[in-house]
Every structure is written in structure tokens, then in C-alpha cells.
Amino acid sequence: MKFKPGNVFSKVRGGAGSNPLNIALYIGLAIFVALALANFLLSATTANRAQENITEASELRVVSQQIAKNALEAASGNADAFELLEAARGDFQSAWDGLKQEPVANDQVKQRLQALWNQVREDTGTILNGQDTVLDLHEVADTLAQAIPQLQSEYQAVVDILVDTGAPPEQVAFAQRQIWLTERILRSISRVLEGDDNAVIAADNFGRDATEFGRVLNGMLAGDEAMGVQQIVNPQALNYLDRTSRLFDEFVNQSVDEILETAPELFQVASAADSIFRNSQDLLQESTNLNDQFEQTTTGLFPSLWLGAVSAAIAVLLFFLIMLQRNREAARRRNELESENQRNQAAILRLLDELGDLADGDLTVEATVTEDFTGAIADSIN
Known part of the structure; x- marks a missing residue:
């Protein structure tokens, strides 16, 4: 039987080759x-x-x-x-x-x-x-809030003078009513600034009260038969009325148109703020x-x-399985090499035994040709 060198190397490659x-x-x-x-x-x-x-x-x-x-x-x-x-x-x-x-x-x-x-x-x-409108209107309101108490103080002095001088009751009543009108004007301004549903109505009330206050004031200074207001002739009372007239023209009368024009816009601003608060x-x-x-x-x-942790755990497990499989294959290859070495040693010993007589000069000795690496030696000797 002829020796085939490729057999040994095929076995080695098979042991280290691809494994499914x-x-x-x-x-x-x-x-x-x-x-x-x-x-x-x-x-x-x-x-x-x-x-x-x-x-x-x-x-x-x-x-x-x-x-x-x-x-x-x-x-x-x-x-x-x-x-x-x-x-x-x-x-x-x-x-x-x-x-x-x-x-x-x-x-x-x-x-x-x-x-x-x-x-x-x-x-x-x-x-x-509406920023400009709101700020301007509040500034006007603050100015009126400071001016109206002065108007009330001046008119209260007129009332006191009329009472002390025995003026007709109608004149005293008109003067007293002027003080009440200033209170109403101040309350109307506060309602306008609130900007609720009554803001526009409050602005109209403010306009009417301011107009009536001005007509009565002029009537007391110059007389007004249509309103039934008699002219005041007391010099001291006239001095108070003159100061009242200047205050009224400067702070109240000039504010009427502005308040009437801006009240609707202020109402829109207040409505928008309420809407924002609700929403x-x-x-x-x-x-x-x-x-x-x-x-x-x-x-x-x-x-x-969780998916990442599970994937990582499976990867670690597969890594250990690969290491275990590699160790098993390494152990199997070691066992195969040890077995191969033992077979080679046995073949060498067998060949040496068969060639023992050849050393003694017996040329008729014939070595056994095997498939291992000694087969080629045995075939050459034969």
C-alpha cells in the first residue's frame, strides 16, 4: 500500500476547520x-x-x-x-x-x-x-384722584360761606350737589379703569357728570336761568369758585374726551387679560x-x-459559549495529537524491530509499508 502524504494534513485541517x-x-x-x-x-x-x-x-x-x-x-x-x-x-x-x-x-x-x-x-x-392707552388713562385717573379732593375742599368752603351768609337754599343745594358729583366722577373713573362690562357705561356717566358739574359751576359764576342756578355775588365765595374753575378746566374738563375715546380700548385690554387668565x-x-x-x-x-440589557447578557453568554467551545476543540486537538504521536512512536518502534535483522546483515528483511509517515521509509528500504 502506497503512502499518501496528503492524508495527514487533511486531518489536521479538518480539526481546525470551519464548524457550523x-x-x-x-x-x-x-x-x-x-x-x-x-x-x-x-x-x-x-x-x-x-x-x-x-x-x-x-x-x-x-x-x-x-x-x-x-x-x-x-x-x-x-x-x-x-x-x-x-x-x-x-x-x-x-x-x-x-x-x-x-x-x-x-x-x-x-x-x-x-x-x-x-x-x-x-x-x-x-x-x-393698548399699552399707551392703558398707561395714559391710568395717569389721567391718578391726576383726577389728586385733583378731585381739592375740588371738594374748594366747594365745601363755598357751601360754608353760603350757609353762613344766609344764601337761598337752592344755591346751597346746588353747591352741595357739586360735591356729590365729584364723588360720582371719581367712582366712574375707578369703574372705567376696571375695564369690565360696565367700563363704557361708567365712561358715559363720567362725561355726563363732568358736563353737569361744569355747567353748574359756570352758572354759579355767571348765572344760568335755564338750570335755575343763581349767580353768586359773595366775593369770598367767588374766589373759591374761581380756583375751582381753574382746577376743573385743567384736570377734569380736559380729560373728558380722552376718557370717553379710550374707554372702549381699555375694555378690550381688560377683556383680553381676563381671557388669558381663564385660559x-x-x-x-x-x-x-x-x-x-x-x-x-x-x-x-x-x-x-431592558432590551439593551438583555442583548448584552445574551452577548456575554454567547462569548462564554464560544470560549467553552474553543477550549473543547483545543482539548480535542491535543488528544488527537497525543494519539497521533503514540501511533507514530508505535510505527517507529515496529519499523525498528523489523529492521533489526537488517542491521545484522540479513538483506532479506522486508519492512511493512503502512499509511503513516514510516510507510515511505519502509518502502524505500524494501
Whole structure:
């Protein structure tokens, strides 16, 4: 039997060659390592993005209440509140622009929030556009609040003089009624500044009372038969009336037209502030709902911390299985090499035994030709 050198090397290559189980383990390890890495990277990216969205949504909640507070203060004549209101509107719009394109589980939350914000933003614009009117009207009201007590004081002196000098009761009554009219004028101004449904009516009442006050005042100075007001002739009383007339013309009479013209706009501003206040709670609630939606984006199926942990655990398990399989194959190869060495040693010993007589000079000895590496030696000797 001829010796075939390729047989030995084929066996060696077969022992270290491809194994379907090894291939499957390596492929599985690569897949789960890649899955775990991708999951953790996506989880980190998603978590960072979700945290940014949660921060912006929390900003919406805070700013929505700032808008309501500043709107009410601005409508009440606080000059600083207008600047704060405009800044809060810009902050809310900026945060909302960054969030409204972000995906959420329930898109209706964003739709409701957008509708509410459209109304609040429009009302905020109404307040900001009426800034000059509101501030001017409050300034006029403050001036009247300071001037009217002076008018009352001057007219009270006229009443005292008329009573002391025994003036006709009608004159005393007209003078006393002037003091009451100043009270009504002051109350009407307060109602106008409130800006509620009665603001326009209060402005009309203010105009009528101011007109009547001026006519009676002129009647006391020059007489007015149509109104039944007699002219006052007492020099001391006339001095008080002259000062009253100047105060009235300077502070009250000049304010009538402005108050009548601006009262409707002030009413719009006050209505807008009330609308913002009513919508602020809904805006807060929808901002909270949006915040909850973004918090839920970190708990989806993929990416998921649980999925990443499971993938990593499976990858570790596959790695240990690969190491175990490699150890088993290494042990099998060692056993095969040891067996091969033993067979080679036995073949060498057998060949030496067969060639023992050849050393003694017996040329008739014939060595056994085997398939191991001694076969070629035996064949050459034969």
C-alpha cells in the first residue's frame, strides 16, 4: 500500500476547520453586540432629547403662569408688566417652536395646546398694543384722584360761606350737589379703569357728570336761568369758585374726551387679560400633558434599557459559549495529537524491530509499508 502524504494534513485541517456551531456562535455574538451597542447609543440619544423636551415643556408651564400674571398687572396699569409680558410671550413661543415638531404618542395634546396658545397669543397682542392707552388713562385717573379732593375742599368752603351768609337754599343745594358729583366722577373713573362690562357705561356717566358739574359751576359764576342756578355775588365765595374753575378746566374738563375715546380700548385690554387668565389653567394643564408625553418617549420598545440589557447578557453568554467551545476543540486537538504521536512512536518502534535483522546483515528483511509517515521509509528500504 502506497503512502499518501496528503492524508495527514487533511486531518489536521479538518480539526481546525470551519464548524457550523462556531459560525453560528460568532454570528450570534456579533448580532447581539451590535444590537446592544445600537440600543444603548439610541437610548442615550433618545434620553438626552427627551430630557431637553421635558425641560422645554416645563418652561411652558412656568411661562404660561407668568403670562397670566403679567397680563393682569399690565391691564391694571403696571408699566413694567408690559415689558415682562412681551418677554414671556417670546419665551413661550420659542419653547413651543422647538417642541411642536417633536413626535408624541398623542398628537391631540399638541393640537389643543396650539389652539390655546393661538388665543392667548392674540390676547397678549391686544394688551401690548393698548399699552399707551392703558398707561395714559391710568395717569389721567391718578391726576383726577389728586385733583378731585381739592375740588371738594374748594366747594365745601363755598357751601360754608353760603350757609353762613344766609344764601337761598337752592344755591346751597346746588353747591352741595357739586360735591356729590365729584364723588360720582371719581367712582366712574375707578369703574372705567376696571375695564369690565360696565367700563363704557361708567365712561358715559363720567362725561355726563363732568358736563353737569361744569355747567353748574359756570352758572354759579355767571348765572344760568335755564338750570335755575343763581349767580353768586359773595366775593369770598367767588374766589373759591374761581380756583375751582381753574382746577376743573385743567384736570377734569380736559380729560373728558380722552376718557370717553379710550374707554372702549381699555375694555378690550381688560377683556383680553381676563381671557388669558381663564385660559392659563388650561394652558398649564396641556403643557403638563405634553411634559408627560415626552417622559413616556423613554419607555418604548426600541430603544429600551431592558432590551439593551438583555442583548448584552445574551452577548456575554454567547462569548462564554464560544470560549467553552474553543477550549473543547483545543482539548480535542491535543488528544488527537497525543494519539497521533503514540501511533507514530508505535510505527517507529515496529519499523525498528523489523529492521533489526537488517542491521545484522540479513538483506532479506522486508519492512511493512503502512499509511503513516514510516510507510515511505519502509518502502524505500524494501
